[in-house]
Amino acid sequence: MKLNHLTMAALAALAASTIFLGATPAFAGTCPTGRDAANALADAPTAPSNVTDTVIGSVDLAKEIGVENRDLRMRRLVVQPGGVVPLHSHAGRPALIIVVSGAITEYRSSCAVGIDHAAGEISSESDGISHWWRNNGSVPAELLSADVKARD
Template sequence: MNLNRKTNSIALAATLALAATAFGAALPGGSAFAGNCPADQVAEDAMTPGPMMPKAVTDDVISAIDLSPKGEAWKTSTLRMRKLVVQPGGIVPWHSHETRPANILVASGSITEYRSTCKVPILHKKGDVTAEFGHLAHWWKNNGKVPAILYSADILTSETQKNESM
């Protein structure tokens, strides 16, 4: 490798590292994965089921992609993006993520999660992202004074469509 190519590679790597650091620092609300269960509060079946009906929440599908053209394994699957607006006092009811992986971004406001795998409620603030998958069931409540706006990306199968309300 000649000296100019090596110098350019080092400069590019340094620029990318600086950009990644700047991007992380610019995320609202601090760490993008904040709002996790404290390690000493994690437990199986730590939280009993909560409310089973939604309250003061809108749930709008803003995009959906049929994944069936990707092959047999994706035959009944859809990748969807939703916007949920949870009013103060509003509730996203108890539901499971055993078969429906999702990522949730809190775009504004804050919301409290009551998770089956955590002994204490978890506060999620603007900018937090929560991964939901596996042996997890939970419900959410907006205990704040302003609406909480959440964006959810999940993989929905025809089976989970029959069984999931949120």
């Protein structure tokens, strides 16, 4: 696969953040101790706001490992200050997200409070969780997301 300049820059940023933090990025995304609770996510936003979401690569999993109608894809999201990635579910759609730069807060169906994610941290999204994200900071948050997505 041929990589364009944006893809190469995103992958370089991912590698640089990994090297900067040591050999392995830090896993994050766990609810603070004592704050695990069902969260209906009432009033969660349902439309994106001030976010760009660009697919930078994908693999047809049927050709690779015999999983029909699913792609493994890599996306680059840039969430501007105040921007939102709207409420969505990860039922049947596992993902790993690394925060490349900036910081972002996740609001998850299994946690009573927001979960802050800093640059270099990875969030695991699976087990059917629902959640949404907001950039509560003053600088853009850049994320790389690898997920398994059903074809439309």
